Amino acid sequence: MKNLHPTTLLAGLLAIAAVSACTKDHQIDAQIPETNKEPTSASIQGNVFEPALVDATDERIAQLKVPAGFRIAKFADQLGKPRMLAVSASGNVYVTSREAGTVTLLRDTNGDGKADQKEVVATIKAVHGITIHDGKMYLVAVKEVYRADLNGDGTLGTPQLLISNLPDGGQHPNRTIDFGPDGMMYLTVGSTCNACAEPNAENATILRANADGSGRTIYASGLRNTIGFDWHPQTGELWGLDHGIDWLGDEQQKEELNQLKPGAFYGWPYIYGDGNYNPHPRPMGDTTYAQILAKTTLPAFSYEAHAAPMGLVFYTNTGTSGSFPGEYRNDAFATMRGSWNRTQPSGYKVVRIHFDGGKPTRMDDFVTGFLVNNNRAQFGRPVGIATLPDGSLLFTDDNNGVIYRVSYQP
Structure with a gap:
C-alpha cells in the first residue's frame, strides 16, 4: 500500500464507479456472477485519510505503550527513511533506505542500547530487502539481487550482481529477501497494481532460487504484496503477511x-x-470464480484492513541476559505501517502474533501510541524489524528516521 497522487485516487474511484451499483461499504453484494456472461453489480465506498506527520519528540516517545516489564527507546535517529533491517552475529545493525539507495551500518560500541557509530557501507539504487547468509550480505532492489562479502570491521566488499531481471515494480517495488532452512534464497515480488491480471507470472509471488541466484522458480503465487515473511523455528513452516486489496x-x-x-x-x-x-477484475475467458476459489489457499489468520503489514520475525532469543520472557519464544512480531485507505486509521503499531502448536491463534498489540491528537496525527510508521543478540527487538520508522529498541527490564 502506498500514497497516491490525487489524480490517481480520482481515477481509482471512477474505475470503481464504472462497475458499481449499490451495496454496503463493508460487504460486497452477492450480485457477482461466475463469468462475464452476466453483469457484475457492486457498490463500494472508498475512503482516504492519512494522519498528519509530527515530530518524534522525547515527550511523545515517552508515552508509547509496551507490555509491563518492557522499555522502548531510540536506538538511532536522523536516518532519513530507514526501511529493512539485518543484524550480524556480532550485533552490527544494517538498515536500508530505498529512497536514498543506501545501506547504513550502525554500531553500539559501549553497550548502552544506542548506536554511537554510523557509516554508509553500500550505495545501490532503490535497495530495500536485506539479509545475511553464510557470512555474506544479500541485498535486493527492484529488479536486482546483489551479494557482498562482510568484512571483519563490518563494512561490505563490492556488491556482486546475482540477478538483474526481476519483474517491474509498478505499485509495489519493495522487494524483500531471506534464506530458508533449506539454504535457498526467497524473494518477494509484489503486484504492479491494486487488482489486475498480471502479464508477468512472477509478479504477485514469492520466488525461490539457489544462493547464487540461479534456478529461479515461483514458490507461491496469488499474493498481492507479501513483504514480511519468516520460518517458524519449530516447524520450519514459512509464514508471510500479505497486503489486502484497496478500494473495497x-x-x-x-x-x-x-x-x-x-x-x-x-x-x-x-x-x-x-x-x-x-x-x-473478473476471471478471464470461461474460467469461473468458483474454479479459482477451489484452487485458492485461504488465509490462516486475518488482521484489520489496510493496516499495511511490513516486517515479520519469529522470536527465538530467550535465554540471553536481556531476552524476553519464555512465553514469547516461537511467537512472531510484525510491524503495521498504517493505513491511508480507511476512514479511521489502522496499524501504526507493532503486534505480537501468538502461535500454539505451530499455528497462529491471535494478534495482540505490542507497541502502540504512534497515533496522537485523537488519531489525527502520527509520529511513527513501523517498517523493518529484527532482533539483537542480547534479545532486544529493533524496528524502523520511515517517517521520522528513527530506529527503536524494545528491551525487557522487569
Whole structure:
C-alpha cells in the first residue's frame, strides 16, 4: 500500500464507479456472477485519510505503550527513511533506505542500547530487502539481487550482481529477501497494481532460487504484496503477511497471514478473505470464480484492513541476559505501517502474533501510541524489524528516521 497522487485516487474511484451499483461499504453484494456472461453489480465506498506527520519528540516517545516489564527507546535517529533491517552475529545493525539507495551500518560500541557509530557501507539504487547468509550480505532492489562479502570491521566488499531481471515494480517495488532452512534464497515480488491480471507470472509471488541466484522458480503465487515473511523455528513452516486489496471499503480487504506452501495459490486478484469474490477484475475467458476459489489457499489468520503489514520475525532469543520472557519464544512480531485507505486509521503499531502448536491463534498489540491528537496525527510508521543478540527487538520508522529498541527490564 502506498500514497497516491490525487489524480490517481480520482481515477481509482471512477474505475470503481464504472462497475458499481449499490451495496454496503463493508460487504460486497452477492450480485457477482461466475463469468462475464452476466453483469457484475457492486457498490463500494472508498475512503482516504492519512494522519498528519509530527515530530518524534522525547515527550511523545515517552508515552508509547509496551507490555509491563518492557522499555522502548531510540536506538538511532536522523536516518532519513530507514526501511529493512539485518543484524550480524556480532550485533552490527544494517538498515536500508530505498529512497536514498543506501545501506547504513550502525554500531553500539559501549553497550548502552544506542548506536554511537554510523557509516554508509553500500550505495545501490532503490535497495530495500536485506539479509545475511553464510557470512555474506544479500541485498535486493527492484529488479536486482546483489551479494557482498562482510568484512571483519563490518563494512561490505563490492556488491556482486546475482540477478538483474526481476519483474517491474509498478505499485509495489519493495522487494524483500531471506534464506530458508533449506539454504535457498526467497524473494518477494509484489503486484504492479491494486487488482489486475498480471502479464508477468512472477509478479504477485514469492520466488525461490539457489544462493547464487540461479534456478529461479515461483514458490507461491496469488499474493498481492507479501513483504514480511519468516520460518517458524519449530516447524520450519514459512509464514508471510500479505497486503489486502484497496478500494473495497473500510473493513475490506483484511490483511492476511498465510502459511506459504510450495506451489500454492492465494487468490489474488479474484478471491480475497475467506472466499469472497472480488468484483473487478473478473476471471478471464470461461474460467469461473468458483474454479479459482477451489484452487485458492485461504488465509490462516486475518488482521484489520489496510493496516499495511511490513516486517515479520519469529522470536527465538530467550535465554540471553536481556531476552524476553519464555512465553514469547516461537511467537512472531510484525510491524503495521498504517493505513491511508480507511476512514479511521489502522496499524501504526507493532503486534505480537501468538502461535500454539505451530499455528497462529491471535494478534495482540505490542507497541502502540504512534497515533496522537485523537488519531489525527502520527509520529511513527513501523517498517523493518529484527532482533539483537542480547534479545532486544529493533524496528524502523520511515517517517521520522528513527530506529527503536524494545528491551525487557522487569
